[in-house]
Amino acid sequence: MKDQIKMIVFVIIMGIIAAAILVGTDNFTSATISDNKEYALKTNILEAFEISYKVDEVLKVYDETIREETKGGYLIYYTKEGNAGFEFEGRGLWGPIRGFLTLQPDYVTIKGIQITYNEETPGLGGVVAERWYLDKYKGKKFDPEIIIKKDANMTSDVEVDAITGATATSSSFQLMLNKTYQEKKGVLE
Amino acid sequence: MERMITVFLASILTHNIALTYILGMCPMIAISKNLKTAKGMGVSVVAVITITGTINWPIYRFLKNNDAETLSLLVFIITIAATVQLLEMLLDKFIPSLYNAFGIFLPLITVNCAVLAVSLFSVNRALGFLETVFFSFGSGLGWALAITLIAAIREKIALNGKVPSGLEGAGIVMVIAGIISLAFIGFGGLVNF
Amino acid sequence: MKLIRVRYTKWYQLLSKGIFKDNPIYAMALGICSALAVTNRVENAIGMGIGVTFVLIASSGTTSLIRKFIPGRVRMVTYMVLISTYVIAFQLILQAFFFELSLQLGAYTGLIITNCIVMGRSEAFAVKNPVHFSVLDAIANGLGYSFTLIVLSIVREILAFGTLLGFRVVGEGWVNWTVMAMAPGAFFVMALYMWIMRTIAKLDQEGA
Numbered sequence: 001m002k003d004q005i006k007m008i009v010f011v012i013i014m015g016i017i018a019a020a021i022l023v024g025t026d027n028f029t030s031a032t033i034s035d036n037k038e039y040a041l042k043t044n045i046l047e048a049f050e051i052s053y054k055v056d057e058v059l060k061v062y063d064e065t066i067r068e069e070t071k072g073g074y075l076i077y078y079t080k081e082g083n084a085g086f087e088f089e090g091r092g093l094w095g096p097i098r099g100f101l102t103l104q105p106d107y108v109t110i111k112g113i114q115i116t117y118n119e120e121t122p123g124l125g126g127v128v129a130e131r132w133y134l135d136k137y138k139g140k141k142f143d144p145e146i147i148i149k150k151d152a153n154m155t156s157d158v159e160v161d162a163i164t165g166a167t168a169t170s171s172s173f174q175l176m177l178n179k180t181y182q183e184k185k186g187v188l189e
Numbered sequence: 190m191e192r193m194i195t196v197f198l199a200s201i202l203t204h205n206i207a208l209t210y211i212l213g214m215c216p217m218i219a220i221s222k223n224l225k226t227a228k229g230m231g232v233s234v235v236a237v238i239t240i241t242g243t244i245n246w247p248i249y250r251f252l253k254n255n256d257a258e259t260l261s262l263l264v265f266i267i268t269i270a271a272t273v274q275l276l277e278m279l280l281d282k283f284i285p286s287l288y289n290a291f292g293i294f295l296p297l298i299t300v301n302c303a304v305l306a307v308s309l310f311s312v313n314r315a316l317g318f319l320e321t322v323f324f325s326f327g328s329g330l331g332w333a334l335a336i337t338l339i340a341a342i343r344e345k346i347a348l349n350g351k352v353p354s355g356l357e358g359a360g361i362v363m364v365i366a367g368i369i370s371l372a373f374i375g376f377g378g379l380v381n382f
Numbered sequence: 383m384k385l386i387r388v389r390y391t392k393w394y395q396l397l398s399k400g401i402f403k404d405n406p407i408y409a410m411a412l413g414i415c416s417a418l419a420v421t422n423r424v425e426n427a428i429g430m431g432i433g434v435t436f437v438l439i440a441s442s443g444t445t446s447l448i449r450k451f452i453p454g455r456v457r458m459v460t461y462m463v464l465i466s467t468y469v470i471a472f473q474l475i476l477q478a479f480f481f482e483l484s485l486q487l488g489a490y491t492g493l494i495i496t497n498c499i500v501m502g503r504s505e506a507f508a509v510k511n512p513v514h515f516s517v518l519d520a521i522a523n524g525l526g527y528s529f530t531l532i533v534l535s536i537v538r539e540i541l542a543f544g545t546l547l548g549f550r551v552v553g554e555g556w557v558n559w560t561v562m563a564m565a566p567g568a569f570f571v572m573a574l575y576m577w578i579m580r581t582i583a584k585l586d587q588e589g590a
Binding site for chain 3: 208209210211212213214215218219259260262263266267270296299300301302304305306309313353354355356358359360361363364366367368370371374
Binding site: 003006007010011014015018021022025026028029030032033036037040117119121122123124165 | 467471474475558563564
């Protein structure tokens with residue numbers, strides 16, 4: 001009986017100490033972490049809109065150039081020139097792919113895409129996050145949708161090259177772009 | 190239902206927790222010497238992963254609703270430890286022969302990275318409850334499949350040849366695992382979820 | 383004089399054991415999961431090495447501190463609670479001060495909890511030895527582990543991407559060995575590494 005009590009007391013004390021360490025660290029870091037997340041998000045948004053900024057002026061530039069609006073449950077970002085942008089998310093091959101899509105004022109032509117998170121294989125599916133690949137999407141139109149395929153027609157407004165060796169990531173990407181566009185375009189006007 | 194089958198197959202073939210994500214390797218090395226023990230371990234791991242993956246889903250939802258996500262790792266590992274402890278007791282009571290055969294390896298399932306990883310992945314990918322059940326079961330099967338394959342090949346090698354002394358033990362398991370995982374890449378793109 | 387020499391020997395022994403003779407990865411085959419998974423880039427390997435070393439020191443240190451009070455039956459649970467706490471703390475610190483790295487390492491930082499090395503050192507050493515030796519042992523194993531990870535990741539990153547820590551180090555005509563970024567590459571490089579290191583270690587022992 002004494003042993004049992006000793007054991008229980010020990011576990012309880014350990015639990016309290018562990019919880020104290022965790023809560024302490026959490027308090028110490030939570031402000032910085034949410035700052036980091038905000039900073040990362042805003043940097044990505046500015047990149048997607050191709051607005052130039054200096055590294056230490058991200059928040060300032062963001063506040064001056066971006067206007068946020070919530071319509072129909074979706075958060076849409078607008079710039080002074082009338083470009084619109086929103087977040088998209090889908091399932092890649094290894095895990096979620098999250099990004100930011102910006103459109104020109106006609107709300108059909110792509111201005112830019114930025115990937116904010118992915119777990120794809122670097123060099124294969126991971127190419128989806130690389131600048132040179134995402135640049136292929138500039139000027140393409142959702143007319144009515146983007147088509148990602150092998151040996152795409154460069155002159156076409158809707159076709160984009162798939163990623164070599166990453167069929168799954170490419171098809172997932174096509175799905176999530178089109179799906180999110182369909183969902184959110186309604187609130188853009 | 191089709192979605193569930195997709196998730197299930199994907200977690201065994203294209204997203205195999207041992208051969209694609211390289212998780213759960215420690216017991217692979219220690220237990221793949223003997224096909225019989227490997228099979229037994231495989232079954233236990235399937236049981237533990239399925240149970241813990243399933244239980245941790247409502248637990249995570251509960252934590253999330255109460256803003257306590259930071260604790261989720263801690264709670265998951267406690268669930269796993271408790272499940273393994275329970276499994277130990279049940280085996281000891283109902284199938285003592287198996288319990289003895291496992292010896293120390295049963296409690297070591299608690300620290301099998303694959304078990305914790307399945308719970309973490311279902312959170313990361315925001316899977317629904319039923320999806321999580323199929324994903325857990327499939328992942329467990331995938332791991333069991335990997336260890337059985339490795340054990341079978343290892344036994345064959347032991348019968349037919351000699352492994353260079355530097356490669357004995359862990360080394361040869363790595364080579365075998367490498368070749369098998371290379372083969373499994375061939376499944377890529379078959380199913381996706 | 384004699385006492386000082388003895389002490390040096392024990393410290394030196396502990397350190398060299400952890401890093402070379404009883405290196406957790408190639409000698410004890412522990413902590414392999416993470417060594418395979420995060421070594422596709424040197425940056426990730428360094429981050430993981432630091433994480434594991436930090437958790438090792440913290441948990442071995444704490445375990446050793448309270449070793450006289452831990453009831454026998456709850457040993458494993460104790461280690462786990464301690465380790466989980468330190469891992470979560472490490473994750474939070476990483477997210478706060480090295481955000482990019484935390485994104486790269488992703489779920490794998492959480493897996494430090496199940497890293498057999500951390501549990502293994504607590505059970506095999508820290509619970510039976512005084513704090514200063516336990517911490518030294520933790521540092522030694524952490525170094526041994528990190529050393530392995532960095533070597534593996536250097537090989538893999540150069541072959542798979544032609545870069546080292548992001549800087550291009552190969553010529554124009556290099557074709558990437560993408561398989562090195564994936565599981566099979568990890569397994570093969572690990573097998574070679576183990577083969578080489580174990581042969582060297584054995585040769586060492588025979589010579590001594």
